[in-house]
């Protein structure tokens with residue numbers, strides 16, 4: 001077993017195996033936690049899957065079924081995947097965009113106010129406009145962060161944290177003043193025309209919410225992969241991320257690359273924002289940043305900063321986050337455990353490099369042992 | 379007690395695709411200076427890294443004072459009184475000299491009687507004491523980032539001595555030094571030997587071995603070829619043993635044939651971030667077919683001239699023209715495309731992306747052009763083909779060919795890769811800064827041949843080097859720089875190396 005793992009972790013697909021190991025370790029840790037709380041981990045994990053429509057529940061309410069659960073899951077998955085792609089786009093260029101939740105809120109707010117509350121617009125116009133606003137507003141915000149870094153040498157981690165606060169309070173102020181729903185204390189819901197999710201779609205006899213975002217998100221994952229693997233622009237961005245002095249030396253405009261990369265990252269975060277606020281939730285809670293913006297970092301690291309890896313990783317994190325409600329009602333554990341599990345997963349994923357080093361030195365020792373044994377036989 | 383303080387027996391070390399050390403056995407006596415000589419990639423650094431506990435050998439054993447030891451990390455080696463100054467220094471830039479030296483073994487005191495506290499005052503005093511004792515002048519409270527390389531090296535040496543090292547390993551310590559600094563360092567090493575320390579010295583410069591070493595082991599492609607008493611072996615013999623064939627020390631140099639003017643630098647002034655003029659009002663011309671050498675003591679502005687010409691540094695005033703075209707305001711890329719190649723001084727920090735493959739690094743000047751990419755889409759086959767060609771043509775040795783991550787390559791082979799990539803551009807102007815630093819004599823011979831060949835093909839060459847021998851052997855015109863000013867420009871034949879040396883020290887009429 002040890003040797004099996006070590007070989008996997010040392011070789012060419014080591015990133016993949018490090019993630020698999022991180023997931024397994026997370027499951028073990030979470031099981032222990034549940035056992036300590038006196039709950040049955042098998043039932044708990046089963047109900048996470050049931051909550052997401054991967055396994056059938058014991059009984060369903062009227063109009064819902066496995067399929068509608070699965071679509072709810074996709075509604076959550078879409079913005080999470082986009083957000084993690086946003087993180088990856090910056091990360092490959094050496095930028096740590098932890099302001100994704102702020103950028104999401106910014107674009108979600110603008111799209112809600114300008115399109116979501118416009119009752120006269122038809123769906124054919126409103127939906128593309130929402131996507132456009134999402135992309136454009138995130139892009140501008142990202143570019144601003146890139147510009148601050150390039151022009152005034154303000155580190156993106158600092159500026160994004162500040163901007164997160166500014167956006168959170170500013171949008172909170174406007175929502176509470178102008179757009180609040182007196183009953184729910186959140187912003188009024190958007191029109192169905194503007195929402196990026198079609199509700200009440202009858203599929204197989206149940207009412208499903210069909211998200212437009214998931215198609216976009218998967219497409220974009222492949223686009224980002226292509227950008228960094230196959231284009232000269234991506235080649236330059238990676239060089240800037242790994243050694244910006246060398247990039248400058250071979251003719252890359254480093255400042256421009258930083259701004260562009262942050263703009264791309266911001267644009268994707270903006271897209272995630274409209275998929276979240278005008279798809280998944282359909283409303284904005286004032287002065288609250290979406291935890292998804294931070295989960296996206298776990299997803300990106302668990303997927304070892306590869307866009308295709310992020311697709312798999314976001315599925316796993318979504319199962320916990322989206323399945324938590326049902327799990328909580330069935331097993332009786334507070335649903336915050338989902339965030340706890342995501343956090344543990346991030347921890348193990350971040351240890352991936354360490355595990356690879358351990359695996360490497362273990363294999364090295366094995367090799368030494370066999371070679372010295374051979375030596376003695378000779 | 380054994381006769382030998384260090385014995386390495388039948389050491390073998392493999393890396394993916396390469397046997398870096400193949401059944402190597404060496405024995406070192408207490409109190410001697412033991413030199414390791416070998417081509418780039420011969421496995422010298424690897425062998426010493428194992429003695430210093432950074433790698434474990436695949437097979438073979440290490441004995442210290444006759445007792446077998448197994449090192450799992452360099453801490454284990456330090457505990458056995460072994461110290462090492464690496465080819466590339468390992469210091470924390472934002473720490474002071476003293477902080478770097480005591481890092482990991484800080485002297486502690488109890489503040490308020492119980493709080494453990496690092497006693498920096500004691501550390502500073504101890505280090506000042508130590509530096510006086512061995513003649514290694516440093517100021518314990520200086521920041522590393524403010525120091526010149528030669529001083530940084532002294533810090534590395536003090537770091538070993540502070541840890542009470544008895545066996546001192548130096549990996550190419552003289553590659554980064556000026557001739558004066560080399561003299562100084564060799565004296566220090568001699569002093570350490572008199573003090574009873576054992577010294578292992580890796581160097582490519584046989585003259586240094588001749589001068590300081592007692593014995594010399596010669597490695598070639600991972601294998602131990604011979605161990606010689608330095609006193610009984612001639613320089614030529616050592617060189618031939620190392621390369622495996624007869625080395626020609628005197629380059630065949632054709633008469634220079636100056637063509638049209640290519641580079642024109644006019645009243646160039648460059649300022650550093652503190653607004654200090656590091657290059658002051660410098661003017662010179664380089665013609666096609668001419669090797670113009672700029673020489674001076676390190677840190678007198680010569681690298682800044684190169685950076686200003688290539689666009690890496692902003693020009694404060696003055697103009698730079700290439701074939702009459704003003705490029706003072708052009709971008710780095712525009713300058714490169716209009717015909718400038720540049721081998722920078724800092725190959726790790728500037729010359730390559732260490733975490734890219736050799737294939738990608740060799741294509742850095744080409745990736746955006748057809749057929750390397752079309753409409754912004756890369757063509758990996760072309761990268762592969764091109765890098766295979768360059769590896770072949772410039773004899774770049776590595777474990778896994780084009781797919782090797784450059785970080786794992788030996789220092790000399792990294793340099794060969796940069797030189798190959800830049801020469802291959804067939805530029806009108808090629809700027810070489812310290813082109814042969816860290817190269818073995820066979821490779822130096824090759825690079826010199828290539829420089830002369832490019833000159834004969836009509837390229838203008840700007841050569842910036844601290845090696846006086848190199849300057850004297852190659853240059854057609856010499857410009858001597860002192861404190862950012864070009865003191866003298868003269869045809870190469872008119873000065874002896876002694877006179878050049880005097881100008882370098884700032885003597886105006888030598």
Ligand SMILES: Nc1ncnc2c1ncn2[C@@H]1O[C@H](COP(=O)(O)OP(=O)(O)OP(=O)(O)O)[C@@H](O)[C@H]1O
Nearest residue numbers: 393398418419420421422423424786787788789790
């Ligand atoms: N960590 C590593 N991983 C893979 N290959 C390595 C590693 N370290 C060294 N090598 C390979 O082992 C060989 C010997 O390298 P080493 O650095 O010991 O050479 P060297 O004699 O010090 O050369 P130089 O004079 O150029 O510094 C080289 O071919 C190098 O590419």
Ligand SMILES: [Mg+2]
Nearest residue numbers: 423465788789
């Ligand atoms: Mg070396």
